[in-house]
Amino acid sequence: MQKDRDEDDASPEEFVALSDFTAGDSDQLSFSRGDRVFVHAKPSSEWWWAELDGDIGYVPAGYLRQDGAEDEDDASVEDPWQDEEYFGSYGTLKLHLEMLSDKSRTEAYRHVILSNSASLRNKVVMDLGCGTGIISLFCAQLAQPSVVYAVEASPMAEYTRQLVKQNGCEEVVTVLQERAEEIELPEQVDVLVSEWMGNCLLFEFMVESVLLARDRWLREGGVMWPSSAALTLVPCQADSYYAETMAFWERPYGLDFTPLQPLAQQEFFTKPKFSHLVEPDDCLTAPCDVLCLDMYSLQVHDLEEMKGQFHFCVEKSGVFHGFTSWFTVHFESLETGGAPVELNTGPASEPTHWKQTLFMLDKPVSVCAGDSISGAIVLRRNPVWRRHMTVTLHWNINGSTEDNCQAGTKSFPMWR
Numbered sequence: 001m002q003k004d005r006d007e008d009d010a011s012p013e014e015f016v017a018l019s020d021f022t023a024g025d026s027d028q029l030s031f032s033r034g035d036r037v038f039v040h041a042k043p044s045s046e047w048w049w050a051e052l053d054g055d056i057g058y059v060p061a062g063y064l065r066q067d068g069a070e071d072e073d074d075a076s077v078e079d080p081w082q083d084e085e086y087f088g089s090y091g092t093l094k095l096h097l098e099m100l101s102d103k104s105r106t107e108a109y110r111h112v113i114l115s116n117s118a119s120l121r122n123k124v125v126m127d128l129g130c131g132t133g134i135i136s137l138f139c140a141q142l143a144q145p146s147v148v149y150a151v152e153a154s155p156m157a158e159y160t161r162q163l164v165k166q167n168g169c170e171e172v173v174t175v176l177q178e179r180a181e182e183i184e185l186p187e188q189v190d191v192l193v194s195e196w197m198g199n200c201l202l203f204e205f206m207v208e209s210v211l212l213a214r215d216r217w218l219r220e221g222g223v224m225w226p227s228s229a230a231l232t233l234v235p236c237q238a239d240s241y242y243a244e245t246m247a248f249w250e251r252p253y254g255l256d257f258t259p260l261q262p263l264a265q266q267e268f269f270t271k272p273k274f275s276h277l278v279e280p281d282d283c284l285t286a287p288c289d290v291l292c293l294d295m296y297s298l299q300v301h302d303l304e305e306m307k308g309q310f311h312f313c314v315e316k317s318g319v320f321h322g323f324t325s326w327f328t329v330h331f332e333s334l335e336t337g338g339a340p341v342e343l344n345t346g347p348a349s350e351p352t353h354w355k356q357t358l359f360m361l362d363k364p365v366s367v368c369a370g371d372s373i374s375g376a377i378v379l380r381r382n383p384v385w386r387r388h389m390t391v392t393l394h395w396n397i398n399g400s401t402e403d404n405c406q407a408g409t410k411s412f413p414m415w416r
Contacts, residue, residue: 012038012051015064018383022392022411027266029057037064046413047270058266060413062385086204086387091155096132099195102353108343109195110138112225112331115341117143119334124187126151128180128194128213129206133160133173135193140169148172149189151213153179180209188219199274200357201231201291201327202303202379203414204387211300224295226329232346234287235312235373236278238321238358245269269360272391272412276358278324278347284367285312287346289328290377306379314371322360323393359393359412371399388415 015037023030031037031052037059041049050059089095100106113120113135120143127136130150139148150173152160157177164173176183192214196206214224245268249257290308324347331341345352367373375395382388392411399405 012040013066014038015050015066017063018065019063019380021060021063021390022409023057027058027262028411029055029059031059031063039064046415047266060390060411062382062388062413065384087154089154090131090152096156098353100132100134104345104350104352105195105343106134108331108341109135109193110142112193112341113138113142115338116334120145120191122146123190125149125191125193126185126189126213126217128192128210129153129196130160130175131156131195133163133175135195136173136175137164137167137169139193140164140172141167145172145191147174149183149185150175151180151183152177180213183213183217185217189217189222190219191223191225192218193225197226197229197327197329197354199354200272200325200379200389200391200414201229201293202306202389205303205381205389207298208300208303210295211298214295223332223334225331226343227295227332227340229293229295229327229329230289231291231308231325231327231379232287233290233308233310233323233325233377234278235284235314235320235367236322236324236358237282237284237318238276238278238360239282239319241273241276241358241360242321242364265362269362270412272414273358273360275355276324277351278356278358280347283324283347284314284316284318284320285373286315288312291379304381308377309375310377311374312372314367314369314373317366317368320361320365320367320373320397322358324356324358326354326356359391359410361408361410365397365406367397368400371397373397382413385415388413390414 017031017033017035017037020032021030029050029052035052038051039048040051043049046061047058048061050056120139123145125139125145125148127148127150130136130152133150136148136150139145150160152175157175161175164170164175194210196210198204198206246261246264249260249264288310290310291306326346328342328344333340345354347356373395375393378392380390380392382390390411390413392409394409396407397405
């Protein structure tokens with residue numbers, strides 16, 4: 001938006017943009033990598049009020065670096081902080097309870113081991129990011145590998161050693177408390193298995209550690225589990241969420257609270273909604289895969305920016321509130337004629353702890369059967385906070401009436 005000349009311009013701080021950012025609405029400010037942005041206010045740790053070339057608006061704080069600060073200093077300060085936060089969270093039982101209680105997830109890995117038990121005999125296995133060691137224990141008890149290297153960087157590794165011994169698997173399972181980038185093994189492995197997936201598939205970017213371990217320790221012809229992954233998207237309705245976060249402010253208790261709606265939009269719709277459960281009936285179209293990852297050919301540099309295209313045909317009239325995403329991973333079979341195992345986190349499957357991720361438009365749009373919604377999705381890794389990313393959606397609605405023909409773009413930081 002254009003800067004008001006009467007605004008207080010006292011002592012703005014100068015920052016340099018680390019990456020491109022596309023504004024999602026008129027209150028936000030677009031900029032390109034290398035732009036010098038002047039920050040006037042920091043109303044939150046995530047969004048700042050800034051100026052560029054006479055325009056002013058909200059910008060994501062994680063995309064900016066203080067002018068004059070060195071990139072190396074940023075890395076030395078911020079990357080260790082993030083590792084401490086990340087690995088520290090996996091050193092407590094809360095997340096492990098959530099993951100182990102997810103039967104769809106855990107049984108999928110158990111089924112992979114069981115259905116390939118003959119092919120795992122005398123094989124060398126690495127279980128990367130093993131947590132409590134559940135996959136390693138499955139390997140030891142359901143198959144007969146020669147050794148399983150259970151790699152876990154968090155403090156949970158001390159308890160994993162106890163669990164391995166408690167379950168009589170210490171002759172097979174060796175627990176290593178190391179980061180994937182730092183581990184040293186006495187041999188290469190035949191199978192690299194990991195549960196690396198995050199919300200919207202890539203969030204937290206544990207996949208980078210998997211790829212680094214693959215390149216260093218997986219023997220030629222070795223097996224990756226999961227072997228492939230796909231991110232799926234669908235336009236959807238979200239009536240109840242829209243009602244409780246936005247429509248609520250229209251007449252609560254008979255009073256007009258609509259001045260709070262712009263604030264509600266900024267608070268509830270700027271970021272994606274994790275742990276969303278979309279009802280199949282709320283999907284306005286058939287879903288489509290927008291990203292497909294081959295775990296054998298995917299490279300670390302590919303993770304910096306991933307793009308996908310979509311084209312949806314609206315199957316029923318309704319209100320287009322946003323997009324819902326989920327992911328599916330496949331585990332190739334090692335048995336002759338064996339079928340791959342699939343773990344699907346979408347609405348047609350049993351709910352997992354990931355559930356789905358909802359990306360809300362700023363304003364809902366009515367669509368009719370036969371309309372089309374086409375566009376692109378871009379997942380861009382944060383240049384500083386390396387476990388975070390921004391999801392940008394570009395869409396065009398081609399409808400039967402002029403009111404239904406419109407285009408939009410919106411970026412969603414996850415989390416910075």
